[in-house]
Amino acid sequence: xxxxxxxxxxxxxxxxxxxxxxxxxxxxxxxxxxxxxxxxxxxxxxxxxxxxxxxxxxxxxxxxxxxxxxxxxxxxxxxxxxxxxxxxxxxxxxxxxxxxxxxxxxxxxxxxxxxxxxxxxxxxxxxxxxxxxxxxxxxxxxxxxxxxxxxxxxxxxxxxxxxxxxxxxxxxxxxxxxxxxxxxxxxxxxxxxxxxxxxxxxxxxxxxxxxxxxxxxxxxxxxxxxxxxxxxxxxxxxxxxxxxxxxxxxxxxxxxxxxxxxxxxxxxxxxxxxxxxxxxxxxxxxxxxxxxxxxxxxxxxxxxxxxxxxxxxxxxxxxxxxxxxxxxxxxxxxxxxxxxxxxxxxxxxxxxxxxxxxxxxxxxxxxxxxxxxxxxxxxxxxxxxxxxxxxxxxxxxxxxxxxxxxxxxxxxxxxxxxxxxxxxxxxxxx
Amino acid sequence: xxxxxxxxxxxxxxxxxxxxxxxxxxxxxxxxxxxxxxxxxxxxxxxxxxxxxxxxxxxxxxxxxxxxxxxxxxxxxxxxxxxxxxxxxxxxxxxxxxxxxxxxxxxxxxxxxxxxxxxxxxxxxxxxxxxxxxxxxxxxxxxxxxxxxxxxxxxxxxxxxxxxxxxxxxxxxxxxxxx
Numbered sequence: 001x002x003x004x005x006x007x008x009x010x011x012x013x014x015x016x017x018x019x020x021x022x023x024x025x026x027x028x029x030x031x032x033x034x035x036x037x038x039x040x041x042x043x044x045x046x047x048x049x050x051x052x053x054x055x056x057x058x059x060x061x062x063x064x065x066x067x068x069x070x071x072x073x074x075x076x077x078x079x080x081x082x083x084x085x086x087x088x089x090x091x092x093x094x095x096x097x098x099x100x101x102x103x104x105x106x107x108x109x110x111x112x113x114x115x116x117x118x119x120x121x122x123x124x125x126x127x128x129x130x131x132x133x134x135x136x137x138x139x140x141x142x143x144x145x146x147x148x149x150x151x152x153x154x155x156x157x158x159x160x161x162x163x164x165x166x167x168x169x170x171x172x173x174x175x176x177x178x179x180x181x182x183x184x185x186x187x188x189x190x191x192x193x194x195x196x197x198x199x200x201x202x203x204x205x206x207x208x209x210x211x212x213x214x215x216x217x218x219x220x221x222x223x224x225x226x227x228x229x230x231x232x233x234x235x236x237x238x239x240x241x242x243x244x245x246x247x248x249x250x251x252x253x254x255x256x257x258x259x260x261x262x263x264x265x266x267x268x269x270x271x272x273x274x275x276x277x278x279x280x281x282x283x284x285x286x287x288x289x290x291x292x293x294x295x296x297x298x299x300x301x302x303x304x305x306x307x308x309x310x311x312x313x314x315x316x317x318x319x320x321x322x323x324x325x326x327x328x329x330x331x332x333x334x335x336x337x338x339x340x341x342x343x344x345x346x347x348x349x350x351x352x353x354x355x356x357x358x359x360x361x362x363x364x365x366x367x368x369x370x371x372x373x374x375x376x377x378x379x380x381x382x383x384x385x386x387x388x389x390x391x392x393x394x395x396x397x398x399x400x401x402x403x404x405x406x407x408x409x410x411x412x413x414x415x416x417x418x419x420x421x422x423x424x425x426x427x428x429x430x
Numbered sequence: 431x432x433x434x435x436x437x438x439x440x441x442x443x444x445x446x447x448x449x450x451x452x453x454x455x456x457x458x459x460x461x462x463x464x465x466x467x468x469x470x471x472x473x474x475x476x477x478x479x480x481x482x483x484x485x486x487x488x489x490x491x492x493x494x495x496x497x498x499x500x501x502x503x504x505x506x507x508x509x510x511x512x513x514x515x516x517x518x519x520x521x522x523x524x525x526x527x528x529x530x531x532x533x534x535x536x537x538x539x540x541x542x543x544x545x546x547x548x549x550x551x552x553x554x555x556x557x558x559x560x561x562x563x564x565x566x567x568x569x570x571x572x573x574x575x576x577x578x579x580x581x582x583x584x585x586x587x588x589x590x591x592x593x594x595x596x597x598x599x600x601x602x603x604x605x606x607x608x609x
Contacts, residue, residue, distance in 0.1 A: 088515035089506060089555040118555050132463070133471045140463030141470070150459055197459045212477050219552035220476065220559075226607045273477045280480040280541045282548035286533060289602060295527050297538075299602040406531040 014352035016345025016380075017373035019324070021355040081111055082180045091119030091218070094161070096183035099330065100311045105156070105357075105365035107186035109241050114248045115161050115184065117283075118218040121268055125252040128216065130198075130236065134274035137203030144252045147236060150193040155235075155258065156364045158332045160185035160304045162261035162288050168396065168411040173427040178314040181427070182415070185332070187365035190256045191239035195272075196231045204231075204274055212273040212281075213255050213266040223264055224278030225257065229302070233258050236269065259334030259363035260302040261410075263288055290407030298407070304334035306393050307412040308341055308368070308385035319423035322376035327354070331366045333387035338366040340386040345372060347380030347416065347430045348395070354383070362388075379419040380430050396429060478547040482592025485546065489587040490568025492575035498565050499572050502554045511535075511576050520576045525598045536577030540602060542594035546570045567591070 081095035133139040164184035167174040250267030308331035342351035354368040396413035478484040511520030521534035
């Protein structure tokens with residue numbers, strides 16, 4: 001394998017064999033030898049082949065018929081959401097996006113993570129209404145059909161559950177695929193009506209400062225949100241990746257609050273109560289607050305701070321011996337655009353800047369890539385995101401020193417994968 | 431301010447200024463909302479505020495609430511609120527500490543009105559909204575008494591519930607919006 005690495009281009013820019021980020025953009029010199037760590041599940045799923053690749057049977061017969069709504073290849077059936085353990089009561093739980101199986105920045109709608117507090121309601125859009133009342137001049141009711149007639153805008157946005165990655169607080173590093181650890185975050189193109197249009201139509205009273213948003217699920221999930229944010233960039237989301245919002249993501253309408261924690265993006269939105277104080281609901285007091293070592297707890301921690309992780313190689317995948325690999329990962333920030341992602345192959349002793357793939361958009365997944373000449377020895381891979389406000393993703397010990405271990409929510413520390421000499425990958429604290 | 435947190439003030443735009451900008455933008459939009467009458471609003475409005483606004487008429491005591499709790503809540507939250515498949519509800523009336531980081535009602539919840547609001551809208555999960563106002567006051571009273579926050583015989587209604595001061599009332603720091 002070493003012969004394949006012999007090139008004057010393969011000069012490391014950081015320890016452990018990290019190469020210049022633009023290496024893969026050069027004339028295909030090394031690209032042909034780059035291997036991705038492949039999924040063990042994918043390898044197992046491949047059936048023994050009797051087909052001759054040069055003359056397979058499917059080039060000699062008519063293929064399958066047209067379909068009204070397409071589905072992934074039967075050979076990709078392992079790419080599914082990872083549904084959280086058997087929860088009681090039924091309906092309260094999560095399913096995780098398999099981040100390590102996906103590429104680019106858009107999460108297919110059927111793989112967008114789920115967090116439901118009491119199941120997915122089967123809402124008839126002809127019956128559903130959005131009501132705006134409280135400190136407004138004109139309390140109003142909107143049908144879904146009417147909302148579809150308003151001017152819309154589209155934005156590519158990540159949505160991340162406030163509880164994503166919470167296993168990071170554990171004393172021992174959890175051993176699961178990247179998505180089953182960090183996959184309560186997904187990214188989609190959301191299209192909808194700017195909420196400011198509807199609030200202005202209702203005529204907001206100058207005394208108003210908060211809005212209580214309520215969903216139409218069993219349990220009528222409710223949260224309080226500052227009016228200023230809703231007037232600034234919130235949307236009534238009607239479309240997800242070009243089609244109407246999926247039931248498990250809020251059909252027929254979902255509140256979209258860019259960059260803020262998942263629970264504020266209220267699904268099945270039915271009521272906006274314009275008012276002058278938060279309601280202090282269960283989900284903004286007893287939950288989605290972070291207990292600190294001082295005994296005080298952080299509250300109204302709306303913004304999802306900058307975060308990144310390497311999706312390949314990652315636990316559950318396997319290296320194929322010493323060679324040039326492409327380190328691939330995702331970064332995002334609720335405060336704006338990702339300005340820089342650095343990767344390390346020596347546990348953070350040295351860092352190399354990764355290539356950020358265009359487009360880089362505010363409050364959206366950013367795909368990063370970095371060429372890596374792995375020498376076949378043990379390595380510690382990390383990624384570190386910086387956003388346009390200058391905020392830098394913290395090391396785990398720094399985060400825990402500030403927050404303690406009882407906060408549960410808003411874990412965004414640097415993630416470390418250990419690559420063993422035999423090519424296996426595990427999660428470590430280093 | 432936290433070293434991990436950029437300046438929150440940069441995110442929270444003053445409300446008045448934002449409203450003015452939105453109106454000045456002059457976006458043309460149809461006006462398709464239909465007016466909602468006061469009677470209609472009364473049917474929709476289920477918000478309960480921490481100061482008691484929105485609490486309905488009705489009343490209940492811990493004694494009545496215990497019966498309802500045992501029938502409808504104990505299977506998930508434990509016979510005495512100690513937790514089971516769902517979270518712990520009963521702890522001492524003491525704010526959390528590093529040695530006892532409990533998030534049960536007595537140690538963590540800052541407002542008693544939140545119990546009433548959440549039980550009324552969300553509990554029990556198989557039939558949310560099925561408890562009457564009296565039953566909801568009673569279950570709330572039971573949970574407050576079990577946490578040694580009110581006496582066993584105390585009657586909870588719109589006035590007395592709003593007056594309950596929870597032990598961890600001042601235990602929270604607002605992060606992304608100014609108080």
